[in-house]
Amino acid sequence: MTTETTPAGPFAYAPAPESRAVVDIAPSYGLFIDGEFTESSGQDRAKTLSPATEEVLAEYTQANAEDVDRAVKAARKAFEKWSALPGAERAKYLFRIARIIQERSRELAVLETLDNGKPIRETRDADLPLVAAHFFYYAGWADKLDHAGYGRNPRPLGVAGQVIPWNFPLLMLAWKIAPALATGNTVVLKPAETTPLSALFFADICRQAGLPRGVVNIVTGDGRTGEALVSHPGVDKVAFTGSTAVGKAIARRIAGTDKRVTLELGGKGANIVFDDAPVDQAVEGIVNGIFFNQGQVCCAGSRLLVQESIQDELLDSLKRRLATLRLGDPLDKNTDIGAINSAEQLARITALADTGEAEGAERWSAPCELPSAGYWFAPTLFTGVTQAHTVARDEIFGPVLSVLSFRTPDEAVAKANNSQYGLSAGIWTEKGSRMLAVASKLRAGVVWANTFNKFDPTSPFGGYKESGFGREGGRHGLEAYLAPATPKGER
Amino acid sequence: MSTVEQNRLSVFKTYKLYVGGKFPRSESGRVYEVTDSKGKWLANAPLSSRKDARDAVVAARKAFGGWSGATAYNRGQILYRVAEMLEGRREQFVREVAEAEGLSKSKASAQVDAAIDRWVWYAGWTDKIAQVMGGANPVAGPFFNLSTPEPTGVVAVLAPQESSFLGLVSVIAPVIATGNTAVVIAGEKNPLPALSLGEVLATSDLPGGVVNILSGRTGEIAAPLAAHQDVNGIDLTGAGDELAKELEIAAADNLKRVLRPGSAEYTADPGTHRMTAFLETKTVWHPTGALGASGSSY
Numbered sequence: 001m002t003t004e005t006t007p008a009g010p011f012a013y014a015p016a017p018e019s020r021a022v023v024d025i026a027p028s029y030g031l032f033i034d035g036e037f038t039e040s041s042g043q044d045r046a047k048t049l050s051p052a053t054e055e056v057l058a059e060y061t062q063a064n065a066e067d068v069d070r071a072v073k074a075a076r077k078a079f080e081k082w083s084a085l086p087g088a089e090r091a092k093y094l095f096r097i098a099r100i101i102q103e104r105s106r107e108l109a110v111l112e113t114l115d116n117g118k119p120i121r122e123t124r125d126a127d128l129p130l131v132a133a134h135f136f137y138y139a140g141w142a143d144k145l146d147h148a149g150y151g152r153n154p155r156p157l158g159v160a161g162q163v164i165p166w167n168f169p170l171l172m173l174a175w176k177i178a179p180a181l182a183t184g185n186t187v188v189l190k191p192a193e194t195t196p197l198s199a200l201f202f203a204d205i206c207r208q209a210g211l212p213r214g215v216v217n218i219v220t221g222d223g224r225t226g227e228a229l230v231s232h233p234g235v236d237k238v239a240f241t242g243s244t245a246v247g248k249a250i251a252r253r254i255a256g257t258d259k260r261v262t263l264e265l266g267g268k269g270a271n272i273v274f275d276d277a278p279v280d281q282a283v284e285g286i287v288n289g290i291f292f293n294q295g296q297v298c299c300a301g302s303r304l305l306v307q308e309s310i311q312d313e314l315l316d317s318l319k320r321r322l323a324t325l326r327l328g329d330p331l332d333k334n335t336d337i338g339a340i341n342s343a344e345q346l347a348r349i350t351a352l353a354d355t356g357e358a359e360g361a362e363r364w365s366a367p368c369e370l371p372s373a374g375y376w377f378a379p380t381l382f383t384g385v386t387q388a389h390t391v392a393r394d395e396i397f398g399p400v401l402s403v404l405s406f407r408t409p410d411e412a413v414a415k416a417n418n419s420q421y422g423l424s425a426g427i428w429t430e431k432g433s434r435m436l437a438v439a440s441k442l443r444a445g446v447v448w449a450n451t452f453n454k455f456d457p458t459s460p461f462g463g464y465k466e467s468g469f470g471r472e473g474g475r476h477g478l479e480a481y482l483a484p485a486t487p488k489g490e491r
Numbered sequence: 492m493s494t495v496e497q498n499r500l501s502v503f504k505t506y507k508l509y510v511g512g513k514f515p516r517s518e519s520g521r522v523y524e525v526t527d528s529k530g531k532w533l534a535n536a537p538l539s540s541r542k543d544a545r546d547a548v549v550a551a552r553k554a555f556g557g558w559s560g561a562t563a564y565n566r567g568q569i570l571y572r573v574a575e576m577l578e579g580r581r582e583q584f585v586r587e588v589a590e591a592e593g594l595s596k597s598k599a600s601a602q603v604d605a606a607i608d609r610w611v612w613y614a615g616w617t618d619k620i621a622q623v624m625g626g627a628n629p630v631a632g633p634f635f636n637l638s639t640p641e642p643t644g645v646v647a648v649l650a651p652q653e654s655s656f657l658g659l660v661s662v663i664a665p666v667i668a669t670g671n672t673a674v675v676i677a678g679e680k681n682p683l684p685a686l687s688l689g690e691v692l693a694t695s696d697l698p699g700g701v702v703n704i705l706s707g708r709t710g711e712i713a714a715p716l717a718a719h720q721d722v723n724g725i726d727l728t729g730a731g732d733e734l735a736k737e738l739e740i741a742a743a744d745n746l747k748r749v750l751r752p753g754s755a756e757y758t759a760d761p762g763t764h765r766m767t768a769f770l771e772t773k774t775v776w777h778p779t780g781a782l783g784a785s786g787s788s789y
Contacts, residue, residue, distance in 0.1 A: 133631065149623065149624075244746075247746065248743050248744065248746060249743075251739075251742075251743035251746060252739075252740045252743045255736050255739035255740045255742075255743065256732070256735065256736030256739060256740075263746070265746075420745070435777070439773075439775050442773075444773070445771065445772065445773060445774065446773075446774050446776070447773060447774070447775045447776070448776045449775060449776060449777040450777060450778055451634070451776055451777070451778050454630075454632070454634060454776050456628065456630035456631055456632065456634075456636070458628040458629050458630055458631075458636075459628045459630050459636050459638070459774055459776070460628070460638050460772050460774050461774070462772065464643075464771050464773075465723070465745075465746070466745060466746045468746065469746065469748055471772050474628055474638065476638065476772055479767075484762075484764045
């Protein structure tokens with residue numbers, strides 16, 4: 001069966017939109033500093049859009065260096081008491097936050113979908129449950145740090161300056177704030193310029209939880225705000241998730257200082273399918289690997305490495321599956337593929353896909369109608385891709401899959417590792433010894449075998465090579481926020 | 492007989508680099524004078540060039556697959572073998588350390604003894620670090636999930652400028668114990684114990700290329716290493732503040748793991764941070780499947 005079905009016809013679905021009424025977005029937002037919303041010392045404002053409709057959702061503040069300074073000072077002031085608080089008390093604040101997130105999860109899911117453009121199915125079933133779980137997990141660590149393997153009575157670092165991306169706004173906030181607070185640090189967090197709203201709502205959650213003033217500060221703005229934050233001399237720890245280029249700039253910026261840094265950067269994950277893999281499951285895994293969140297995932301399985309003997313069969317199945325994906329209104333509960341986050345990102349994806357075509361790779365896109373307003377890109381795959389092609393090397397950060405083939409496991413490993421990145425990889429095979437052998441050879445921080453894009457607060461996440469350093473999640477995630485137990489004088 | 496021995500002209504040693512298991516001179520043909528703490532000439536040491544640094548990286552990369560793939564038990568035995576070999580050449584190192592650092596014989600002996608014991612300490616770590624740093628993660632779902640530390644790759648090590656042997660061993664051993672390979676820049680003024688260590692490593696079953704030792708100007712050798720795209724980590728212990736900053740900036744180009752300099756006290760408990768600085772954590776997921784409700788209750 002090689003005929004392609006279109007989403008219309010037998011698979012036409014009635015609209016099933018999630019209600020927007022559960023979320024109340026203010027027309028304008030200030031900065032959350034020292035426990036309250038305040039105005040910037042400057043006049044710079046920006047707007048955040050719904051990428052699915054281009055509707056303006058709200059105005060927010062472009063924080064300047066003076067505002068950042070105020071936030072860092074508030075965090076510094078709060079640090080003394082917060083770090084001296086018994087761990088059990090810090091834990092209870094974090095448990096409160098986790099519970100309030102659970103209570104307000106539908107509201108936050110709708111908000112995130114509006115501001116980010118990702119399907120409500122994902123915000124509701126993946127983002128929000130993981131956000132609450134992350135706070136719940138790290139809450140439990142706050143009074144058990146002596147047992148974490150970082151020496152007795154490990155000390156927090158101080159003020160953490162945290163800069164997060166737009167692809168999982170609230171989840172990345174949770175990954176940053178939960179371990180920082182559990183270990184006794186205070187934070188100044190900057191959400192991405194295209195998705196500031198969920199972080200601003202989180203400020204309200206801190207208020208409801210009764211979190212002491214200044215422990216969490218939220219400054220909104222673009223890269224200028226981020227630069228002011230990571231460069232601020234009062235910041236002891238920089239945690240950044242985003243592009244490799246910015247990550248390198250941060251690493252240069254903090255060179256020669258006492259600042260500690262963790263970076264979670266780009267990827268070009270290889271998803272390796274062997275000839276004995278269960279094809280239907282592998283197809284689901286490939287789709288989940290590259291089309292989850294429109295492929296705007298640092299650990300996306302954006303390079304499919306398929307064993308030559310099953311390439312045709314697998315690609316037929318894959319195209320058939322892609323033709324059934326429903327692209328459209330992110331608030332519709334049946335939507336699989338939402339909007340691209342911004343016009344800028346859409347332009348980048350478009351340019352890279354065009355480069356793929358220009359360099360001679362064969363382009364195929366799922367037959368689907370794109371809405372007239374908003375930012376959209378149809379699920380796309382490239383075949384005839386070699387390792388030299390741009391689409392096999394550069395992170396596209398969009399719903400674009402590059403297909404390469406291999407004959408032997410050694411070749412698969414060599415091709416998978418042929419990347420500046422090393423964040424994630426996938427392996428599909430029914431043979432346990434082959435899976436373990438390949439997993440041990442892959443230079444990647446997360447290896448999903450016969451599954452893909454699974455996340456859990458107990459499971460460390462982070463990259464090899466230019467995908468960054470440090471781990472988020474699990475016991476490992478505490479290390480980034482604790483002063484190491486070392487001989488006197490050493491850092 | 493004894494008079495003859497006393498008047499015998501001694502045989503000087505030509506100190507050479509240790510790269511890829513061999514003992515080359517610097518490709519540049521350059522040497523520099525090494526003196527003791529009072530300025531008396533001891534030897535001419537190779538003045539390594541950028542090319543020597545790059546050759547050492549090639550050797551270290553070539554050795555990485557085998558060394559990181561060796562069993563932890565095997566690595567432990569080899570590190571222990573280094574201690575055994577050093578014990579046999581203890582007097583030589585006591586003399587070299589005493590001359591290099593201007594120490595009394597007893598103080599130099601203490602340094603060498605501590606350095607030998609440090610190899611033993613790290614020999615024991617090779618097959619324990621994975622259990623201490625890794626483990627199973629109890630994820631909320633039907634998945635097997637395991638985190639394991641793995642070596643970062645090729646690590647450039649700027650050995651301390653003061654502690655010519657104990658400090659040197661204290662920065663090399665933790666890097667290779669976990670499976671990394673190393674390009675080591677010996678202390679600029681006192682490189683002789685480091686160059687002699689190469690001779691010990693060469694006879695300790697350590698595969699060639701796992702440790703490569705260069706002598707010369709720290710800044711001149713470190714700059715190409717910090718900028719090298721096939722170096723994965725750099726230990727800046729032997730760099731002053733200004734050089735350390737320059738190297739850290741260069742290292743950002745391919746996001747090398749950087750261990751910043753500190754005023755290390757090498758007689759203290761070394762802890763684990765010198766190992767963990769050059770370890771990556773890999774987490775592997777696999778579905779567990781389910782036997783269903785009818786699964787055995789035993």
